Amino acid sequence: MQNKILSHVQIQHKIRRIAYQIYETNVSEKKIIIAGIVGGGLNFAKKLQAVLKDITTAEIVLCKVMMDKKNPIKSGVTMSIPESEYKNKSVVLVDDVLNSGTTLIYGVHHFLKTPLKQLKTAVLVNRNHKKYPVKADFKGISLSTSLQEHVIVEFKAKNDAVYLGE
Template sequence: MSDKKSILNKEVAAQKLHRMALEVAENLSGDNAELILIGVRQRGSAIAQKVGALLPQYMNVPIKIISIFFDKDIPKEIELSEPVDFTGKNVIVVDDVSNSGKTLLYAMKPLLDFYPKSVQTMVLIERMHKLYPIKPDYVGLSLATTKEDLVHIDVENGEITGVVVSSE
């Protein structure tokens, strides 16, 4: 039997997304380069959409939101929702949970064919079990968990409705 614990509800998750949008605007203040948010499907894409919708309140730059998809167990074929030239653009790779850093690392692979102005990472939940040299730049909540714990972000109709930690 698994124990489940609610970590964030819909309202607190929305506050975290709003704060991360504000941090992005502060960090890129005065930079007029286009901003591209790459959401790792599905939950990272939902977060990218939400943050992307908040950013125009704070920034007056073109903002593009795309999705990336790959098999996290065998990340050979990486697909973008549309072809994009990242050269000279500020890019933020967005995922729901950072655990080992592997997903964020592989999500950056398509950027290697270009010369982006900057590349940053964003996650709603950061766990502390890094196996790869990836540290998210924007974090909604850092969470100390065991390796056996599972962190799940609930998304309904593109809305983040909660975050739950379960242990087996």
């Protein structure tokens, strides 16, 4: 059984609000790197990038963050852009759901190997089941859920939705 917890319109509002928070945090930047974790994070990052392009003159660079989410230690983390593109820049690491924190912490760890101006994290849904000390700087909604419940984020043309299922 699935319960819809965010509708398309609600998600669009949250994307816009998070984009403005990112802009306000980076108001003096000429370039902002939006690093989306492949999967839902990359889809969310693309939506943030589109809104940011409307509200700032800064160059908004989309970066794909690739890893095996089930075994990030073994697979490692790779980027779609060279390190020189994000070195000494402001980076926002984006995922759709912050669950245990594993994916975000390995993404953060990768970026910490390079000098950055600043590193922030953004998620659409923040669940409170963290295994690692990682937080979302920008979040759409926080949910207290049971471990048996699953958050499903669907990014579909004009029909985005977030569901809570078992």
